[in-house]
Every structure is written in structure tokens, then in C-alpha cells.
Amino acid sequence: MKVLVVEDQLELSKNIEAYLKNDGFQVSCAYDYFTATDKIAAYEYDLVIIDLMLPDGYGMDLLYSLRANQKNVGTIILSAKNSLDDKVRGLDAGADDYLAKPFHLIELSSRLKAIYRTRKLQGENSIAIGGIKLFTDVYEVKFEQQKIDLTKKEYEMLLFFATNPKRVLTKQNIAEHLWGDYIDQADSYDFVYQHIKNLRKKIEKASQMDIIETVYGVGYKLKSFNK
């Protein structure tokens, strides 16, 4: 997965680069509009992350030219202005997703993977954890041909774990990923526990495996499996 990060803030760009590299992405960075157009013309990327405010241009223009020339690039826009305007215009211009600053890198990474899955992996599209397979195109989970019935939230939660296999996910990460930003109005994220518990139970019942491990005081983590 080749990603271009178009972001003028050097530090932020470095964060994204380091995090995504850790996740197995191939990352290159452009710090201004000019370099970005240059790189987009010269190389092929699977995904482009675009900050809307660039020193020498407007990120939206980059989006338009991408959409006009390279149809199959996944795009996600970043904006400091958490305004509906930017979001709507960005999505109208053909961006696949939108993130308002400040954002969690895990959220960025998960969304990039989701975009990548829908855009690139149209045929064979499954993620395996141990013996459990997630079919992301049909939203199904199977253990050795046996279908596991999950609710929408449980499915999304399992997918979130599956796309971040080595990471400890905090309850806040999970809550914000599944329920959106407004969930931070909740005083505690204890409801996440309930959903995790149900998910564990269903998987254990089908596969006799507990695939999620609790990291006390922090959150949850997918148990490591040798593929």
C-alpha cells in the first residue's frame, strides 16, 4: 500500500509517516502543493492524504486534479476547520473520507485501510485472524465455513481489531471509531466492555478461542496468531 502524505506541518507529517510505516504502509511525504503535484504525476499511489490548507495552494484543487486524472486513488482529506462545509465540499469533490484535526493516528490508519479495501481489493477481500475470516465486501465473519452471527457494532469492532493486530486499543479508541466523535460526551466508555464481552462470547462459542486479550487499565488487544 503506497501512501502519499500531503501535509505542510513537518512534525505532523513525520507522525503520520512513522505510524503508517509501522502499519506496513509505504509512505512518502510532500510538504507543499507543488511537490505534491510533482509526486502524483511521477508515481502511482494507492492512497493520498491531503491537508486542505497548504502554503502554496488549496488541497481541494489537488483533489480535483486527482479525481480528473487518476480515478483509482483513495483519498482522505484533513482539515483543521472542523466545519461541515469542508467536509461536504471535500466529499463532493470525490474524497473517500474526511478527518478533522486533531485526529487519532489509529483512526487515520483504520480509515486508510478501509478505503484501500473497498477501492483496491475488489475480488478476494478477506482478513484472517487465527481461523476466523472477515469478508469485508459482504460483511460476514466465518470460522471454518461456519458463519458467526454478529451485530453491526460487533462486526465493526472485530474489523477494527483485525486491521490493528499488534496494537493496544483503548476503550476510547474503540468508542470513537465505532460511534463517532460525539461519543466523547459519554462520561465513561464502559459500554464498550459490554460489546467486547458479547463479541468474545460469540467467537468463543464458534471457535473455542478467545482472540481478544485484556490489557489491564489500558484497553484490549488482539492475541497474536501464527498464520
Place this chain on the structure above:
Amino acid sequence: MRLINKITLIFLGVSFIVFLIGGLVTYKVIGDEIKKEEKWFLLERLTSTERYISRKQPKNPIIRDKVIILPQNDSIPIDEYVFSDTIVYHSTLERPEMHNKLEVGKKIEGKFYKITLYDIIIEQDDIIDGIVESLFKTYLILLALVLIMGWILSKRLLIPFEKTLQSIRQFDIKDTEPIILSKTGTKEFKRLNSFIENMSAKIRSDYQSLKEFSENASHEIQTPLSVAKGKLELLQDTGLDENQHQLVKEAQKSITNISKLGNMLTLLAKIDNHEFDTRNKINGSEILEDIIDDYKELIHLKGLRLDLDIAEDVQININPTLFEILVNNLLKNAIKHNINTNGYIFVLMNHSRLEFKNSGIPLKSNPSLLFGRFKKENFKTNSLGLGLSIIKKICEVNNMKAEYACKEQEHILTVHFS
């Protein structure tokens, strides 16, 4: 009270006092003059009486109306003029009247006479009446003239002032055109106008820089916060132990709070800077229902009962963005400050008001105080204390009224649409 009316009143008051004093002076002067004239008149009559005596040389007393001549056998002191007031029966008026009396002894043709002369006095009452009447009429004329003059002068003299007022009233901080005031010859108005011109220019430039600052602030603050947040996430991936994870988590929480705080303060500044002045007719009911839909899951997760009574097609004239923020804040408030067991939220919207009723812990402080910035009922909650200020500010700029009442376990936040 208008300036010209004040000046007129003061002027009339002062002239009233002057007229009073003037009346007294006039009374004194006229009274003295009349007295002098009366004396002079009596002396005149004395001369003619003397002539009469020297012609007739009467032996017997002569008593007439106003003249008494008493021939004296012995010598009496002569040429001592004694003036006095007395009351004598007036023959023609047929009633006692005040008279001036002159008594004098005279030696005429070798004989002594005591002569008494009377003359009717002009009464003080008559003088007073006369003075009061004339002064009163003069005062009336003065009053009428002053009022007319005042009216005309205020129209003419105050024209530049009125024009300046008009310009100030039309002053819009967002305009870039400098304010231009009409020329005037009056020194005070010249000073006023130049002051206003300078001040408005200063206000506009300050406003402009403030606006730029608040617009940039959001972007500039959010970016470093994003960086810090990202670094913490990278740190989390380096295999931390439980304690370290906990520390990172808390740091992240604080960063999130700063970021939210920045957003909210910027929003308040933007509303203050009239950046949301454009208003449209919007369908409040639809927007309200959409937003409630977004929060239904959270409400459910918190185990709250939600009851709605939303009238259809409530049209509100408001900035759409602000209305969304308003409803979001009201709803977040009702969710956040609720209780854990048997909590409820009741949302009512009709053509006159929007009302959020929710269960909660009884307030200790005065509900209206919580509209202030950073005013919190409970310092333990992770609330920033800006939600209600934003609600209030949005209501203010849209001519609506926000009210917060708390009845024991029930909190009621009402927004009255004008």
C-alpha cells in the same frame, strides 16, 4: 430630555427668578416715585390753599372734603411739614380709603393757621396688581419666543450633530469604507466628528486583527495538538507497560480537552465577530430530529428515556450553522448532566420555543449564573463550562432568549424564539 429643552428650562427658570426680583425692584421704584409725586401734589395744593387763605383770611375753621383750615389764636410752630397716612371716608367712593395727609402750621398775613390736606393714595395692591400683570404678560411673550427660538435653533444648530448620530447608528464594524461625517462650523461638533472618525477607524482595524487572530487561532492551535497527539500514539506503539499506558492516556485526554476548548473559544469569538450573521429560514423540526437521531445511540447507551414532542415544520429565522451548534449543545448538555438510573430527556419544540427537560442532580448554585464562561456546577466532571455560554451567545445574536430553570431533580433549558 433633549438638550435644547434642558437649556430652555434652565433659561426660563433663571428668567423667572430675574422677573421676581425685577418685580420687587419695580414695585419699590414705582412706589417711591408715586409717594414723591403725591407729596409734591399735596405741597402744590398747599400753595393754592395759602393763596386762598391770604385772599379770604377766614376767621372760622373751614372743613371741606380733603381740606381743613383751622385758624389759630395762639402762635403755633410753623413750616413743619408732617406727612402721614390715614384712613378717611371718601365722599364719592362712599367708603373709607387710604389717604395721604399733610399737616402744617402757617403764618399768613400775621395770623396762624393749621392746615390739613388729604389726598387719596394709589393703593399698593393696585401697584402690585399692575406690576404682576405686566410682568406676567412679558414673561409669557418671553416664554413663547424662547420656545420658538429653541425649536428653530435646535433644528438648525443641531443638524450636524443629528447627522453624526445617524452615521454612528449606521456604523457597521464589518464595513471597510471609512466613516465620513458632514462638515460643520461648530467647534464642539468638529471635535466630536474627528473623534468619531478616528475611533471608528481604530475599532475597525482592531476588529480586523482580532478576527484574523481568531480565525487563525483554530488552525494554529489544532495543528500542534495533532502533532502532540500523534507522538503519544507513536509512543503507545513502543510496548509500554500498564503504568506508562495510563500516563499516555491521561495526557491524550488533556490534549483532547485543550483542542475542544480552543474550538469552543474560537466559536465564541467568531459569533462575537458576527461571522454567522447570515440568516435563513430553516426547518427547525427537521434539523432537530436529524441531530437527535445522531445521538439516539448514545442516549440509549446511557440508559436514558427519550421523549419527543416536536411540532412539524417549525420555521426559524437563524443562521443554520448556529442552530445546529445550539441544538447539539442543548442535547449534549441534557445527556451529560443526567443521572444514571431512571434518567430521562424530554424535548419539546413548537413555534414559540424549544425546550429540553432532563433529570439531573439538583443544582446548588443559581441556574442563570451557569451561563457565564467557565462556570461549572461540578468541578469533577470533564465538562469545560462553555456549553451554556455558547447557547446564550447564539441566542443573543439571534434575538432569542435562553432560560435555565432547575426544579429539584429536573433541569429545564428553554430557548424562546423572539
